[in-house]
Amino acid sequence: MSRARSETREVMVQRDVRVPMRDGITLSADVYRPRSEEKVPAIVVRTPYGKTSDEIDATARFFASRGYGVVYMDVRGRGDSDGEFVPYRNEGRDGYDSIEWAAAQPWCSGAVGTMGASYLARIQWLAALHHPPHLKAMISIVSPSDPFVEWPTGVPTPHHLCWLYMTSGRVMQNVDVIDWERIYWHLPLETMDELTGKSLPHWREEIRHPQLDDWWKEICYQDRFHELDLPVLHISGWYDDEQVGTPLNYMGMVRHAATERARRSQKLIMGPWPHRINRSTRLGEIDFGPESVIDLLGYQLRWFDYWLKGKENGIMDEPPVRIFVMGENRWREEEDWPLPDTRWTRYYLRSGGRANSRFGDGRLCTDPPAEGEAPFDRFRYDPADPVPYITEMTSAQIGGPDDYSAVERRDDVLVYTTPPLEEDLEVTGPVRMELFASTSARDTDFMAKLLDVWPNGFAQRLTDGMVRGRFRKGMDRPELLEPGRVYRFEIDLWNTSHVFKKGHRIRVEIASSAFPKYDRNLNTGAPLGRSTDMEVAEQTVYHSKQYPSAIILPVISR
Secondary structure (H helix, E strand, C coil): CCCCCCCCCCEEEEEEEEEECCCCCEEEEEEEEECCCCCEEEEEEEECCCCCCHHHHHHHHHHHCCCCEEEEEECCCCCCCCCCCCCCCCHHHHHHHHHHHHHCCCCEEEEEEEEEECHHHHHHHHHHCCCCCCEEEEEEECCCCCCCCCCCCCCCCHHHHHHHHHCCCCCCCCHHHCCHHHHHCCCCHHHHHHHHCCCCHHHHHHHCCCCCCHHHHCCCCCCCHHHCCCCEEEEEECCCCCCCHHHHHHHHHHHHCCCHHHHCCEEEEEECCCCCCCCCCEECCEECCHHHCCCHHHHHHHHHHHHHHCCCCCHHHCCCEEEEEECCCEEEEECCCCCCCEEEEEEEEECCCCCECCCCCCEEECCCCCCCCCCEEEEEECCCCCCECCCCCCCCCCCCCCECCCHHHCCCCEEEECCCCCCCEEEEEEEEEEEEEEECCCCCEEEEEEEEECCCCCEEEEEEEEEEHHHCCCCCCCCCCCCCCCEEEEEEEEEEEEEECCCCEEEEEEECCCECCCCCCCCCCCCCCCCCCCCCEEEEEEECCCCECEEEEEEECC
16 A cells, blocks of 8 residues: 655644534534645544644644645543543534534535544444534544444453543543552452542443443444445454454445445455554564555545545555455455355364363364264363453553463363464454353353464464353343353354464364453352352363354465
């Protein structure tokens, strides 16, 4: 992706421009635009993280010097904007009012686009559902999903408390002065906020809604793509801790957008990046090579030049999907997602009955279990001693291509591994697990993780997912488990694009905790988030002819 070439212009900036909302509240915006009388398209970016950083200033000047009016705005209740910050609840209406305000400015041509990452991406979708007439295109980067898509637990994740603390008040709070590791262990979850030194009412409000109800549905968007008629550029990374939303949004718009024009006007870019995308070739111990960092800003400029200025720059003639294939470390263009030539291949869990730890006898095979083999593996899940999830303690980035070989020494982790591969194997697309299991508990969790085991033993996490037993039928239909009964659990492991190299091995881990990525299931079946009582659960994972547990991998022919 080469940088879009365009003539740059002198930029003028107006600080703290007051933008009125329909209820009389005014929000604060900094407006960057070319110093000329020419009418230009507007780009609206609304943020809870403060609009005065060096990075924001550089991005705004980049677009303004190339013929755009860039409106960077503090959302309601944050920074210099009036009102109270209530995450997501006002962003649809405020987004509409901000877009239409920008379109009405004397310097604006009437065409408006929106862009932004993370919170800034999701609130674009919420604004778009209000149908501002001048909104012509969006750039949605690392967008969070609807409630419970990323964390199907019924309660907010421990790291979410860190985010709520960081965005409490009007200015960014320093999360580095808090001992988050100590806080995440606190029970009950409902009062965890007290340990930060301040009350966080939004945390407690979310705890009070431990399933998908009308309170949550008010801020959902992923079931409403059929209402939208917009071109969208979707961007994320394989190690984005909110990655699942971006491919879902792309597929949702391609298949369900309101018009054929919109369905054909979607683009997807997936790189080897964490939540803060496209900043380094290296993530953890993995270097993805010089091609992994691209001129993404230039590509976004081409997107807006086409949709807001009508420039025929060829961007819509290019294939709609651009992915970085890890392991091989190269970019590739595709016509759809998932890839049309995907071979959905089952890798079955098998063992002699002792798959506990990486020193056990767990195997991963394309042949289904046969009669006479050991039909199950067992382990004990103790919420007081959960399986660790390797991550930093703040909400900035949860997990990466980390080495789980040490974690796999635990007996409460079942490990299933292929023999060394005789040739390269590409896995690109959504990954899911069909797990047959029973438990002694009324409620418990099952986690699945896909890893690439290098010849030197490095066990690289690729992607993972979980299911909470009471929500096996859906986040809106909790139902406790019957102890001892065998259930079929479906686990969404999100997406990846990775080549397992010759001599490497494919591995799957099964456990009942991944702490602190997810809160610990206390195994009692009590109301979520309000209890301190816990029980040890006796877990059984089945892999028999009757109960053929398997991970389904999207294998691509080489």
